[in-house]
Amino acid sequence: MGAFVASALLILTACSDTGPHAPASKNSSMTPEQSHENVMSIFRAVKSVVGEEGWEAGTQSSWLGCSSNGEDGAQFTLTAIRKHPLPAAADDVTRRVAKALKTDVGLDGVPVQHDDTLRPPRTVVSYPNGYNGGTAADGFGVEFQSGTDLASLLVWGHCVPGNVPKLGTPLNPRPTDLP
Template sequence: MQLGAVVRRRSPMGGPRRFAALAGAVVVATFVASCGAGRPHDPASVDATMNIEESHQDVLKVVAAVQGVVGKDGWADDDAGWNICSSGGTAAAQYTYATTRKLPLPGTPDDVARKVAQALDAIGYEGARVQHETTLTPKRTVIGYPNGYNGGTAPDKFGIQFGVNDGYADLSVYGHCVPGNVPKLGSSLNPRPTDLP
């Protein structure tokens, strides 16, 4: 790690600070628990087919695909930043991005989720299943990729969580854990300390 860099030291599944205030905190907490249940010290597999820049762009591509379906306006509470994702002594980094939207949907929750699954399929993330979360109030239509709702992440910690109900959508993307150091603060890939306003 470079001197002067500020890196969030948190779970690779995102910031509990942000999710605590959201109605979907239970969804995220369950997803987080399912990723590491029984294996709290397993290091992430590193996806050596991508570099830092490609992993960053891949997360932004997923965000753009979802927003292309749901609508580009009205997204807020963005929480984006870099995490160290290797505990094996080799430098590795993961970019995460979470955001919510509280505006009318361009269709029913099921229609929107189905179109989001199709958009993910079109950018190479095939097989996202549309499912229903009935334990939350209000109920949600959800997508969890790659292993379905509450199915955890890929071995390299990549995952997508999307939830939608009338007038509400949330998206969390956990990028591929890739070789390299967390980008230096002030660089184009890490323009600000992720724990500061």
Template sequence: MAVIVALLGSSAALLTSCADNGPHAPASEGSSSTPEQSHKNVLDIFEAVKSVVGEDGWEAGTQSNWLGCSSNGEDAAQFSLVAIRKHPLPAAPDEVTRGVANALKTDAGLDGVPVQHDDTLRPPRTVVSYPNGYNGGTAADGFGVEFQSGTDFASLIVWGHCVPGEVPDLGTPLNPRPTDLP
């Protein structure tokens, strides 16, 4: 329970430290990005993390959802994913987190992801967060990534880019019912 509380506190800090503290505008006016591309980007980031941490153990602690995110009254959508893995890591937390930072750069195109430490959490965590560092907030369009590792623990939070378009209907391939998730 303490792990979930710490993770939620961390995600609340990331969200509340956003520059505009309100709904996010789409990435840019007339952006060619689509909800499908935003969804794929989030899943690609998750795959990059799993390539370092391992495929197993994420199933029970993974949730994703779509949100409306436009502040100018036009339809816009944002896909988010939270994943928690409570299993032994393949290496020491610092090594795993450095590997995740490298995978985010090479596999997901996120350059300049700093490796940081949070000794206020128990047990302490090694953290990478993009685009503004740990607790530095999201990009103007709401995009952000945070990965934490500790002894026998890893977590990932990804807020996709806010893109023009409607939130996909529940039960469709982009927004399956909770029982339809892979």
């Protein structure tokens, strides 16, 4: 399954330059716990529109180091893919996701765009700079895509000061520690 998720992530991001990178700055107003919760709140907002089921097999998350200017930083990332029928047409689902990102998470100005170069064609919302527009200066970015029987979410959390949480701790459990 890991190979499937890695392949899907590669396919979904092949046209995008919004991948994680060493950001130019860190968001010093957030802690690692707040950055993690922000990513999870985005995932909850998407699931509230698309549905709770079907994400389990295609969801992976991890912490990355995002050091800059000689200071340690941590960034939480999440990739989620759901290959099940959508509750409505892809355009409708994606518009609802954009609205949920605004009302539930506070991400305003998320444009709904289309990518007809992908098969199946996809309706996309991406924050902060639109589809293929890159991430914010602190590495934060969100991309949601929907198509025929497909929904995917990529979230690069805010890079925050500090170290990546130790593996095996509640904020960074080992794969065997998961429920």
